[in-house]
Amino acid sequence: MYRKLLTAGLLIAATTFTTSALAMDGSKLPKKKQTTQGLYLSPTEAYDMLQAEHDQLLFVDVRTRAEVNFLGMPSDTDANIPYMKLSEWYGWDKKKNNFKMELNDDFLPALKQRLAQKGLSKDDKIILMCRSGSRSAAAANLLAKDGFRNVYTIVEGFEGDKAKHGETKGQRLVNGWKNDKLPWTYKLAESKMYVTND
Secondary structure, X not given: OHHHHHHHHHHHHHHHHHHHHHHOOHHHOOHHHOOOOOOEEOHHHHHHHHHHHXXXXXXXXXXXXXXXXXXXXXXXXXXXXXXXXXXXXXXXXXXXXXXXXXXXXXXXXXXXXXXXXXXXXXXXXXXXXXXXXXXXXXXXXXXXXXXXXXXXXXXXXXXXOOOOOOOOOOOOOOOOOOOOOOOEEOOOOHHHOOOOOO
């Protein structure tokens, strides 16, 4: 009897993850956070999915190495594979008021390698997370073009969205992995890091 209840509970939980991710209305997200597959998760939904299915999915932090190094990362992340890089500080972006970044040409090969190391394929679930949901959406679209079928993005990212009013206006305090108080760490494991010679 207990085994039947446990199986039913796991089935309901798995269905909840899929339904909640698919039920989020992507058309209400900013364009830069929308993906072609339309698979979205809040940080809490992603954490719950990780707890239930960690061995059956790949969780990748696509932020730069500098972001991970100085801001920490989720404890359950399988790998950091930057979608964009700041390796040479490519000048100043006057429109965005920050340093320019360029695409990491090694993103796709590195992700495929991590997938293979975990014994997974393009049909298995992949969860992508960046700072606030834009780069992870772009990375998800790249993977979809390459034939990946189940690429989820954490729409609020690691740090969340900026406050729009009050004394904290412009600070990333609204939502996100850290603000939802989900497990994260400053202690980085070399085995999870994107280590190259550049």
